[in-house]
Amino acid sequence: MKTIKLSDIYKYVSVGDLHFLPHDNTFLFVRKTMDAKNNRYKSNIWIQGYNGRNLRQLTFGDSDFSPTVSPDGKKLFFLSKREKSKGIGLYLMPFAGGEAMKIREFSENITNLRWAGKNRLSFVSYPGCLQKKKKEDDDKRVYEIESIPFLFNGKGITEGKKRKAFVFDTKRGKVTQLAEDPSVDVVDVIFSPDGTSYVTIAKDNPEANPIMSTLYHVSEGKKTRLSPEGISIAAARWKNNSELFVIAIDSTKAFSANPFIALATLNGIFINLTKDYDIPMFNALNSDVRGVGGRQFKVVNDSFYFLATERFKVLLKKIESDGRIDTVLDINGSIDTFDVSEKGDLIFTASTPSRPLEIFKYSNGKSRKLTSFNSWINNCIISSPEMFRVTASDGKDIDAWILKPPDFRADKKYPVILEIHGGPKTAYGNAYLHEFQMLAAEGFVVIYCNPRGSHGYNSEFADIRGHYGERDFLDIMEVIEFAVNEFTFIDSERLGVTGGSYGGFMTNWIVGHTDIFKAAVSQRSISNFVSFYGTTDIGYFFAEDQIGLSKPFWEEPETYMRQSPLTYVSNVETPLLLIHSLDDYRCSVPEAMQFFTALRRLGKTAKLILFPKENHELSRSGLPSHREKRLKALLNWFKLYLRGVKESDCETSET
Template identity: 45%
Template sequence: MAKGLTEKDLGKFKLVGNIDAFGRKLVFQVTEISVEKDDYFSRLYLYDGRKIKPFTSGKKDGNPRFSPDGRLIAFTSKRDKESKEAELYVIPTDGGEARLLTKFKYGIKDLRFTEDGKSIAVITPIDIEKKPNDDVHVIKEIPYWFNGVGWVYGRRSVVYLLDIESGRKKRLTPKELDVGTIRFHKGKLYFTAQEDREKNPRVSDLYVLEGRKARKLTPGKWSVQDFIPLDDGTFILKANTLERGFATNTHIYHYNPETGELRKLTKDLDRAAYNSLNCDVRGAQRAELVLKDGWIYYVATDGPRANLFRVNLEGKIERVIGGDRSVESFAIGDYIAFTAQDAVTPTELYIFRNGKEKKLTDFNGWIKDYKLSKPEHFKVKASDGVEIDAWIMKPVDFEPGKKYPAVLEIHGGPKTAYGYSFMHEFHVLTTRGFVVIFSNPRGSDGYGEEFADIREHYGERDYQDIMEVVDKAIKRFDFIDPERIGVTGGSYGGFMTNWIVGHTKRFKAAVTQRSISNWVSFFGTTDIGYFFAPDQIGGDPWNNLDGYWEKSPLKYAPNVETPLLIIHSTEDYRCWLPEALQFFTALRYLGKTVELAIFPGENHDLSRGGKPKHRVRRLELIAEWMERWLKRE
């Protein structure tokens, strides 16, 4: 039997990311997954232009930044085992001991050196009002919690300035603003921030700090995610104008705050300016805008691939790093450094110089000893004439002439995509003897706003696309047993799994993960429900209760005949636990075949960043459920 990847191989992956560049030098982060210790450990590596060497010795080192002169590297860590605080260190680039500068109670979101290199600006959350010294939560705002963070009411992210020599720190930005990104230019601090995350949760503006006051530079109706100040007082913005809600693509713009003119530089490429490909073994991503020689560099999702592009102020767009792969992080010094992966190659570090590409690392070279199933691409012409990208992966021990059970995988979002990125889960299933089918139906990212826009139409064209993909796969690949097909997905993919089992009996097994079963409860209990549900379903439960219920899989529970496993986490604040509990209760009450697996202490990102032992157990549960119902005689 061929040696394929199993769930227990999770601990072999090395997650490469968070690059920073200075001249020919690179510093980057490598994270290891320890299933045995049930934890993640990360350290920094340095490339001096000739060779790579381990650079720090901590177990939780990350988020490195070069100083403007390249002599220091600042990074975050957690070396004090007794403390829960995030620690900020600096270390000489030429080597030596790392020096602890300070600690922050609620963590460090990002950091940057000032232009003179004498101070470091840190984004960190603080409590904006004194909280009672007890365990009672007195809440006055929404959102009150956030997935992966916990309680966030009464808390905002602010900028502190830390003097490297003295260690003195002072808060720069008003505590009422929730800061997202920061950059220095000509002695001034510019930053993005949310002003009212309750009433305008998707709006993030650009500000400049003038004295002790912050002046808003954008009109309060866009989501500004990154920016570059230009010498003439204008700005490059990576922003989303929100015109089509969550279906709107993020683009690169040139913005003049004096005239209010916003000019879309990437209008000739209807693609989102970020990486939205799914991956369950991804390193820390840093893909900030970079301005170099008149070109703005950025990552965009183009169909099933994420590539590095550049655009100039005239709107000319060029693909810099292409190919059927996923560019994860990048930085530019004397050359372009980037991390990338594809469907059978985990993430490694590369450089691109003088038109030539060179691979620098081989942290995941161990995978060459395994037999992997490479996805086979096929096109599906949907019933309305639109082409859908789809793939199948054969079992690792595939034998011509034999019939195999299959598992249909549905991605989350819905505005994300499958494609040329690594999915450990898929390889586990092919090792177990399953065909894996996956696709990018309507709602997916990478194909333009019109393709992505399924607002108020969940379970319609997207559902048709998915079912037509299955029909085409069965017709085209005669080794798929049409009587033994299962379905699984998480988040939106979990919603769609719930929807599918309530609308068809053709699947013989299903696993729904971190899903939505009831849009009314989702609206009122989750971190994004109060603005995501109105955008996706239309209105709110008071003016569109029929629409909310019509699009809720819970309504169709009496129709379910497919054996269903529900996987959910106790701290999933994106799709809270009641979404699983009420669907499970309804199905048990109605006498259906259903089981519920609850992961304590995990959140919506269980499959990507949960405790290693829980991640292994989750994969086991999925595979065992599919084997139980699809492989029995």
């Protein structure tokens, strides 16, 4: 049997965005693939019976997504980027038959498309979405910016524009912008079940308080605040016409706090239902072969269904108005998205460390796989990670895993690659990662862990504010020390390290604080928290919270620089490859440039690879050819410095 190859990245099929049809035992989903020949992605909407039969493709555009079904189950609305279209098209397809018909075009991306009562759809976009899209020459365009944030990763320069809520009358073809103060940035709009009123989640002052989102109720032109002071709202869903389940966060703890579920009523009651359940309420596990999102929570028959990341797995749970929480589904893997029908039918997408995403149904206490889009992997030898736990020097347990090569021999010594996740509030666990399987198949032992700062644990575990590079660094190094002493097949003279985003920061930090690693690859990293503060879409509030403990860098310059890898660049002895995207506005390209420049000025071994027209999501949703080149660059760097194999001697990847 074959092992996983680098070029297998093109074979994965991603599925998600599941929707049951009303009054029917069928469901819709989005299927996404890579088109290697044309270097692009293709996504379409498919339909299948809950019994696993009658699977077929429903739409045939190259980029169809966001399916929304009318309450009577007779019409499908969806978004699409068709070849000749300059913007985003809203399409209508009757289930009774007929071709999809474009009923509106928007010049800006629209999000949160959902039904909003009789003959109406609601969505969020920028006010310019109703204008005809114009293609301006780059050398003629001038950006005039008067407020922050003025850029966003994946969107580019937004010029400080604020999002608004809209309603589209599907019969008249008319789009109406809902009244809102120009300075307010609307995150979401959700209409009540009877369609007579709606709530918005909005940032009232993105410049002064960018992490605070408030829940408002609007009825007959009257706007009423529903969320208390100091509580930021992440999501809301109606329980009935007078109550809502909301996912909220204590803004005083900001990014380190796990969210909680509350019940909000239109008469001002706001009750925390999960005081004793300090766990992230969404899927926080890392995977590089997803590509399609979907539902993370839903109200069905007065119960609020939601995904929860508990340590290294994602479960489906439900909560009642009295705070009682029940586990609906635990597959010991990663549930990515789901849907539950009114009669209790359940479908979900899931992966495990050895199997990529597929769609499953859950009935009578058993799960059954409904799709086999990634069945090609059955012909490959897949490595299964082995979990181990390390008691850190302060007594906390750290979850860790080791992934051996498929042809592993206990009497052989292997080079090791330590992988560090981003976030820092994400997590590794029971989800599939192509990169890990590829590295194992190439003869490397892969080690990964969830150090302090990770998701999946309580808020105290996640809180490393003002102490980046301290306890988190110790956790990682103590995991490596344990592994070297415990696993006799590890070659301690051939250790490598890599990571992206926060993992890139930690890679930069590690090589400035130890020389035990013989090769390192830093990806979409942070090297200087002062420059990160003002050159990225989240820097001015994320850095204040995580690094400055609510203070900007001009008030705490020593604190910011103490936690910046650039401060320790002269200590670096490890050959370092830096990979970055030119349009990355989450961790901007100067972060890699200044670290690389300093290393070369010091005469250190370093290489910088820059990807044009890519953003922070290069490894997950970049152009297919760029994703392949990134993997190849990473692999060749470790082959060179951990095995002595020159790039010219490395096999070229198959496409």
